[in-house]
Amino acid sequence: MAQTHMLGTDRRYRTTLAGPIAAADDGRLLWLVSGPVFPRPGIFHLCRAELRESADGGRTWDEGRVLLAGTREYAQIPSAMLRLRSGRILLTFVRFGGFSPDLDPAKSLCEGWAMFSDDGGGTWSAPSRLPARGRYQCPPLSMTQLSSGRVVYPYGLMTGQAGKSVVSALVSDDEGATWQVSPSVLDVGGAGMESGALEPSVVELPDGRVWMLLRTQHGCQWESFSHDGGLSWSAPQPSSVPSGNAPAVLVKLADGRILLAWNPCVDSAYARHSLMLAVSDDGRAFYGGDEIAHTDYPLTATDVYWGVMYPYVAQLPNGDLTVAFNEGDWNFQQAHLVRVDRAWLGRREIVEDFRDGLTAWCSLGSSSGSAQLVDPDDDQAGAALRVEDSGAGPAGIVRAFPLLTEGKVTLTLSVHKPSGYLLFGDVFLYAGQVRSARLRVRFADGGRILVGAGSASRVETSVADHVPWYAHTAFPIGYEVEYPQPWPQDRRFDLVLQLSKGQAGITVDSGPEVALELGSTLGLWHLGLAADQHGAVTLRRARWTP
Structure with a gap:
């Protein structure tokens, strides 16, 4: 530790x-x-x-x-x-x-x-x-x-x-x-x-x-x-x-x-x-x-x-x-x-069940709503994390995990109201930032699940008079793929992200895998949980395995 x-x-x-x-x-x-x-x-x-x-x-x-x-x-x-x-x-x-x-x-x-x-x-x-x-x-x-x-x-x-x-x-x-x-x-x-x-x-x-x-x-x-x-x-x-x-x-x-x-x-x-x-x-x-x-x-x-x-x-x-x-x-x-x-x-394997509270989580950049621990409604150790938007803008919370290039992330969650988001990044993600990530899963209205990968885009900014220029590569989400089955309502389900050789595969509730091209990266190491437009989502457990 x-x-x-x-x-x-x-x-x-x-x-x-x-x-x-x-x-x-x-x-x-x-x-x-x-x-x-x-x-x-x-x-x-x-x-x-x-x-x-x-x-x-x-x-x-x-x-x-x-x-x-x-x-x-x-x-x-x-x-x-x-x-x-x-x-x-x-x-x-x-x-x-x-x-x-x-x-x-x-x-x-x-x-x-x-x-x-x-x-x-x-x-x-x-x-x-x-x-x-x-x-x-x-x-x-x-x-x-x-x-x-x-x-x-x-x-x-x-x-x-x-x-x-x-x-x-x-x-x-x-x-x-x-x-x-x-x-x-x-x-x-x-x-x-x-x-x-x-x-x-x-x-x-x-x-x-x-x-x-x-x-x-x-x-x-x-x-x-x-x-x-x-x-x-x-x-x-x-x-x-x-x-x-x-x-x-x-x-x-x-x-x-x-x-x-x-x-x-x-x-x-x-x-x-x-x-x-x-x-x-x-x-x-x-x-x-x-x-x-x-x-x-x-x-x-x-x-x-x-x-x-x-x-x-x-x-x-x-x-x-x-x-x-x-x-x-x-x-x-x-x-x-x-x-x-x-x-x-x-280490390459960890489990987050919130028994240590929100120690590893960060809410920097979240504009509204709440991210708080709640009763997990089961008899296992730990708690659950609920993120809910109050309507003033995206609410969210993020955490890091061991750098992952090959392996699996398994998330046990519930979606209560759209819109909810899962975001995966190879850089620090800001809480509530839902439009840019290397990978994004969006839980939309009508039970739709939309999965997308960010597309590289250079962004230039003016910093200050004495440091006039800075540029970085952002990954705004463009094209999204609709998952072939809806997100389960009123119950928990597992979402699995599988990484291998620059490819990402998303599986929801034991359904079919949707493949996305991740592209060149040092690896994924940041997870974001967010909600917008009065959405609400709860994460019960996350497991990272090689």
């Missing part, structure tokens, strides 16, 4: 920023957190990064000590920390002096630095400046050590094009003592602050290539590959990982699998309302994992900045994971830590 611990309330700071986390050779966790304010000119000297230690896997933490202190000229913000195979702990951070209003990198400062500890975080070397390009660098959340021992540090840098960033890398063959500068500069276009490519992450694939993901404004992570250990890189291309303007993190686990942590939210540029984990054996097909956090704040607008974001990952000696992240917006953030059981990470 995943257990969440909130760090930051013990200091009572308005801002406690989660930073990098690593496990020392003796199993202790080292975690850098920053506060008590968000760094900005005039108060850089208030910013400090504290090194906290835990001897029990993150359940309790010591009082910590200041490792990086701000000055009048800059704040020192930790970015990535990695325990090398020798036991050395390598830490990178930036000296951030702000950026000029005209976004001129020559007048801005965000330079990368590095230091290391050879005694498990007790003492640290003097900082040394990284030989990265430019004065304003966009640091990564992670770096990696290859099987050869080489360390690869990817980073972004601001260009002179109104805040646009590009990506490059450094490599070290002596554990960070010296660095080589990659000749590659990865450009995905863009114009404006936080446009282009930035906050990259890298991991070594089983075939020896190094895979890089890049944060972009194109509605997905872009990717690049290196065939020479991270020194030179291929031209970046869109990847299969859907994402807004937010970083993803890749981590090589001890058993060789690849972990992906990211925000699969695309409807607006800074949508970071869900934080997801998934694993892969080869970096191409992902499975398992689940959502580790979502926006539980009582919001109705889906384009707000409040979110769960910036994951930092460390693996414990027993194989469990710790994931640190932030919750909040740019002016108020609190650090969280999730401990993830290694078995939970690889």
Whole structure:
């Protein structure tokens, strides 16, 4: 299971920023957190990064000590920390002096630095400046050590094009003592602050290539590959990982699998309302994992900045994971830590019967009506979830499940009044959003069941003056197929979704299967239950099986 611990309330700071986390050779966790304010000119000297230690896997933490202190000229913000195979702990951070209003990198400062500890975080070397390009660098959340021992540090840098960033890398063959500068500069276009490519992450694939993901404004992570250990890189291309303007993190686990942590939210540029984990054996097909956090704040607008974001990952000696992240917006953030059981990470089968209430469910974006637990009217454990529209617009609620590319979802439900909806997505679905999904089942009047798949459509939006452009792929429902039998009235029935090789099959109440083309996707992982036009639907149980 995943257990969440909130760090930051013990200091009572308005801002406690989660930073990098690593496990020392003796199993202790080292975690850098920053506060008590968000760094900005005039108060850089208030910013400090504290090194906290835990001897029990993150359940309790010591009082910590200041490792990086701000000055009048800059704040020192930790970015990535990695325990090398020798036991050395390598830490990178930036000296951030702000950026000029005209976004001129020559007048801005965000330079990368590095230091290391050879005694498990007790003492640290003097900082040394990284030989990265430019004065304003966009640091990564992670770096990696290859099987050869080489360390690869990817980073972004601001260009002179109104805040646009590009990506490059450094490599070290002596554990960070010296660095080589990659000749590659990865450009995905863009114009404006936080446009282009930035906050990259890298991991070594089983075939020896190094895979890089890049944060972009194109509605997905872009990717690049290196065939020479991270020194030179291929031209970046869109990847299969859907994402807004937010970083993803890749981590090589001890058993060789690849972990992906990211925000699969695309409807607006800074949508970071869900934080997801998934694993892969080869970096191409992902499975398992689940959502580790979502926006539980009582919001109705889906384009707000409040979110769960910036994951930092460390693996414990027993194989469990710790994931640190932030919750909040740019002016108020609190650090969280999730401990993830290694078995939970690889699971592919779960049952939702609401015995834990609505813990896993999110109602962000629902405009009206209600979604509440009710008596299940049977003698089995748990409850039932009823969604009913009051007439003011679609009402709904959503939840994540382990990433599914091959397998089955079985839903036991009742439809009381049309219109009711089931929605399946490969990105975060907003509650009550009924017109767009990868798959939709609509319970219409006259007992009709209408099944449809979304059709890919590019959507461009203007974000703000300094970030003028964002685009993503939406999947509005177009053509619908009428199921050959009506939905049962006044009783429960099972609806089964079967996924296999890009195809989806829908079966209702043991009737015939209706096949739909799902198309290329990383996998389905989000379920929505919704009602419109005074409709009402109840879900008693959901089961996901491989």
